[in-house]
Amino acid sequence: MENLLLEWLSTDDLLLCGIGILAAIIGVMFGAAGFVLLPALLLVGIPIHATVAINKFATGISSFSTILVLVLKRKVKLKEMLPLMLFAGLGGIFGAFFTTRLLEQTMNIIACIVLIAMFFVVLKSKKTGLVNEQSDTEQLVSMQEGNKKLTTLFVPFFIGTYDGGFGPGSALLNITYFLKRQFSYVKAAEMTRFVTFSSCISAFIFYFFYGIVNWGIAIPITVGSIIGSHIGLKIVPYIKGRWVQILLPAIFLLLIIQVVSDMLF
Template identity: 25%
Template sequence: MVSMELVVLLFFVAMLAGAVDAMAGGGGLITIPTLLAVGLPPETAIATNKIGGIAGTCAATLYFMRSGKIDIRRSIKIVATVAIGAVIGGWTLTNSDSKLLLHVVPVLLVLFSIYFVMSPKVGASDSRERMTPTIYAATLGPIIGFYDGYFGPGTGSLFAFSLVALLGFNLVKATAHAKLLNLSSNLASALFFGFTGSIAWTYAAPMLIGQLIGSTIGARMAVAYGHRLIRVVLSTVAIAISVRLSWHG
């Protein structure tokens, strides 16, 4: 039985995580350590976090779609391969103790952050496409999806950074599409974890509501304040995730 105090704590933690996640990704940096701190084992914490993640990414995706920031037809192939990668990542989590990704992801996030800091105009507007959506769907899409199914924190940041750098999206558009792709990976991995019985539903329920509210707030802020706010939040979250994962490893 989960106490009312814990329900309230999980709700507000999830609301904060949802707001951060909608703008830059990295909400799992807040929620997963919280779930571990209240006693859930790592696999259960990661699986349970996907439920709140679904609510948060769904709310943010719907808001971005209503704001005209998402091109569904251009993204459908990527959505599909991200989902496949996420299922494989979830299977790997439940059948392996590999720590390789926990060492690789911090390095990638730091490099992306340095790139953004050193290139202040990057993401201010759409730029030249360096990779087609089809190639992205066949390569980076399933790789990042795999990471989300396996662990998660920083997935939205990886999507946003890569969409700007490779598909030429501006930061607001990249953030919007990152939510759509993150929704795909969250749904796929949550279905897998649900079938394996890895989700602690009594912990997941208050987090679902909290992230639903927080993500709506964060998405509104991203659209209202644009690439300048997203740049600051994205770089800050990326560095924080890198430090956290490096320490964890």
């Protein structure tokens, strides 16, 4: 038992746990956990597909831990999120299936195209006002009306497909989607945890049965992600709308640079 504890408290595991904490905080606040997690794992020599699988497990479990808090505090109604979660989950499975049949270079090209497209969407939205300052009660009515349209569910499916297959910036895509539907930034970040959980866990299950999960790395990363996600939720309410208008395009640009550098080097 003592040897097991020492193994868990090794320098490598503490480093991985720290990476998980930092990635989760950034993920909850700005939807860019992959900006920290994926490059960090690639730098220590983890293959791209195993890295994606670890990321899905860590992000999925940390999202679930925050979902429990949000549901218990009645900040988000689970019933209203279930259709979005279902489509995001289906997208996650499809994305994981698709990715296991692609080369790393192809995955990077797809990620780059998606991020560049969303970068321009955010820039355009910046002029019209992406961040809504309405109350959550007013926004819930808007969401209930939007759920009547099937197109409302297609977006989480496509984002879930991207998330399950690769993932850098997928939470940011979800946050942007909810902001476009006139939710406040805090509510958008909270709702993103639900669809992120669904797409990540469904994708992870596929990767698990595919046999590319490294538990020695996945567990310390996940522990850190759980801690970081709760820290991030505490910080989110203090983020001002004008900060988001500046930071979202900047984070998208950094993600694009990261993916392009992966392709070139």
